[in-house]
Amino acid sequence: MAQTINTEVTRVDARRKVTGTASYAADSIPAGMLHGALACTAVAMGRIAGIDTARAEAEPGVVAVFTHETLPDYKTVKGFYAGGPGSASFWPMEGTEIRYAGQPFAYVVAETAAAARRGADLIAVRYEEDAAQIHMDPGESFIIGAGEDSEGMTLTKGDIEAGLGAAAQTVEATYRTPFQHHNPMEMFAATAEWRGEQLTVWMPSQSVRTLRGGIAKAYGLPETSVRVLSPFVGGAFGSKAGVTPYAMLTIAAARAVGAPVRLIVTRPQMYTVATFRPETEQKFRLGADADGKLTAFEHVEIAQTSRFDDVVNPGTHMTRSMYACPNIHTEQRLARSDTNSGGFMRAPNEMQTFFGLESAMDELAWKLGMDPVELRRVNDTNRHPVKDVPFSSRSLMESYDAVSRSFGWADRGREVGSMTDGDWLVGYGCATATYPTNMSPSSARVRMQGSGHAYVELAAHDVGTGSYTIFAQIAAAQLGLPVEAVDVVMGEADLPLAPIAGGSTTAASSGSAVHIACTNIARGVAEKVAAQKDGPLAGLDPAQITLENGVLKGPGGESQSLAEALASTPMGEIEAEGQYRHPALTDKALRMTYHGGYGVAGPVTPEMAMFAFGAQMAEVHVHRYTHEIRVPRLHGAFAAGTWLNRKTAHSQLMGGMVWGLGSALHEITEVDTPRARFLNANIAEYLIPVNADVRELRVEMLEERDDYVNPLGVKGIGELGIVGTAAAVGNAVYHATGKRLTAIPMRISDIVSA
């Protein structure tokens, strides 16, 4: 049997995706389906003073127009940051209140999608408008739970002022990051069909269990009465994790009109009806002795949040885990403004904070006159700087050394502005990448047939990353089958528990569950064949039979392939479940996951700190006259335990770096301050990198063994590649121009005015 782990395996769904036969949630069209459309507010704050739906109702094809007064049975759930499954705590259309621009105020159902949209546009609405503020005021920031239990949101170790006092060099700097939107290719969509008290919902989701649990509870239905289906997801990045108003409105509307209803949210509406990455400010004070050893590390992160949720993505927990330092002070702060609630977007704790941290480290290196790579080396540590437990594995400097070699770091000019290429100023920059290794509990069911076929079933999700493929590989490797002989079924809430596809946990957590289920299959088969009269393993103690690459082995060298052994049993078929739970997972976190929440072990357990690491290097060209910033080379080296599939892992890391490049140079949700609206709400004007921006992009994947993290030794990689890219680019801009850009995206206008 060919080895399937740590090889390049083409996605099992590749052909279906490129031929259009992969069915996404909105491709399911129940008989008699009608179409929904949202009407959203122009103003950001105030009240609905009146809605006139007469013209919409008269529009041909329109079946019904619902407002806060006319939608019976519209149910809501608690918001995520209040411990519920909802995308936000404030629910539109419960009353007249308007809390953010682009808030749904009416829901139109029509025979065609065009009629529904037209109907939505024909609704006349009067507002009582109040003043709204879209940008946070960092001066008004607060620490969550200050005065109560604020454990973790602030941290002090040692004496930061003493550490700064003792430093040979200090850096004090503030960095800013903007509002950003996920912009998955696949639009937000929800289709609801009621049959009596049985509800089916098709919806692209990162958590079908969360969705089912939330809906069932809201409607007081048993979970068995609610089916949630999300077979494929066309990108999510955090935007499809929660129970959203557009889903609950669709479910209520379908109930009200007595027919299935499908809503596809428009691209501009996608900017306001769900979450986004909040804007932030990152304040650092670093001190180092003459050798570069950190004597003081202070990081205060201020992140924007809505008026009704404390959206906290604790980035300071990541930065304070990074470098050795005796004196550490961190604060996790929020500042409110008038938007819908933000949420998590790919590397939600890390992208912004590592732009700050790694830019500040670069400033420090220049002040010290040190090679920035050496500054990281001097401060590298194999114990967690705060919790003082060892890292389960940490290949930070191996990553720097590998990327330095491939990039040619040693060839850089040592002075600012010392390299040019024609009219372009050239600079090199580097930065650290890291991502916490979090493990959720997960289950999986595996059924194997003696004919040599296996089925893997679990309520996990393939958000485009390749989960279908890696689960097939894990099962194939253990059961001794070719990858094509394993069918993976996912994206249904009725299947065995799997966690939210978030925090880069799926491969490690659900992959471990698949692994355990396969081990259990082997045990079941071993028991049966050991009890049989003949056969190579007959009469052995089943506890002594082991499974290796699909072959059962006895203590005396007896062996039989699992498939053969299975075929010899009376049923010729076996089913087993696997339950994975990291030993450090608390009961509370376990319960949380079973109730649709995000319960994890890690990244720091009582005995270990679990993180993946990497290093990125960018060559940046800044045009002497026009100040255009281009990145002809971007190299990254990463170590993240076992590589399950070198092809999909490479894609994740490369895609992450492209995303990081976008956050460095392009990505920003433009804001109209007077009216508190997001402006460039479409993908023509919300810029992300195109091919011409991504030139030489190299990913090096280092070998790393970690027996602590989980049975497979896997760390999550879906977000790792984004972290640090923006700082690497910014640091290279500084090297090229001597201009330190402290906000992303870094654009022509910033250099012209810097």
Added chain:
Amino acid sequence: MKPFEYLRAADRGTARRDAAMPAAAYIAGGTNLLDLMKLEVMQPERLVDINRLDMKSVETTGEGGLRIGALVTNSDLAAHETVIADYPLLSRALLAGASGQLRNKATTGGNLLQRTRCYYFYDTAMACNKRDPGSGCAAIGGATRLHAILGASAQCIATHPSDMAVAMLALDAEVEIEEESGETRRIPLREFHTLPGDTPHIETVLPQGALITAVHLPAPAGGTQIYRKVRDRASYAFALVSIAARVTLEDGKIAQVALAFGGVAHKPWRDPEVEKALIGKAPSRALFDTAADILLADARGQGDNDFKIPLVRRTLRAVLTEATGGAG
């Protein structure tokens, strides 16, 4: 989207007749019009599809120039042999615009008439004099990074987004039109687009119902030709600033020059005073800066777009340096 009537015209006469009502619009590639209709920024009641009309060829004219049919796609025009050989800056400008897919659909006529990318124009929740005359201009005092620094008014500060038109302006192009009456005439491109003034919803001098049939380029003027488009994203993005330049040197002096600017005004911008100041002079950094001073004498930023003023100056320096062989 507002429901509309759709007519496909078989010939120009029918097209003009069908379009002879204020709420009608011609549709060519549809790459701009359809987007705006979906957002209800434009709400024509009747679409007259002109794609079957015989306006798809590029011909050499008696004057030694080119006549480019209004339906020639941006892709075809960019790849046309004569254009590449004799009007290279036009080919480069076209290729710097939009994406391959869009250029395959976008037409010469439609490109000239494409509307501004002002975010506020696109968002029907915002006041916009261009979309809804008299409603105000939400962009002023708002997010103005993309807006005009020249020729703006208190009613509108939008820019014209076309690359092709900037190149054609530097090439002294003329727009051939057929009026509702059937009468054909040519309008110099320099006079075709208008400044916003008090009527930002009017963007050209094209009469109501008139059809653009072609664009004429005069006989090739030669010289060094450059199209320089400055933007944050390396491709598939509108210009923050662009410059189309045609420069001929004789005896070390600038003998002929044409300079057109994009991304700076409500229309592709050309300033004869700038060109006059350059002609007959030996290229130097000081000379280029003098040209920029003349160009930008009345430039005014709105805040977010203040950077465009130094950016135009710097880009002009880059373009003229390159065009004159490195004197700057």
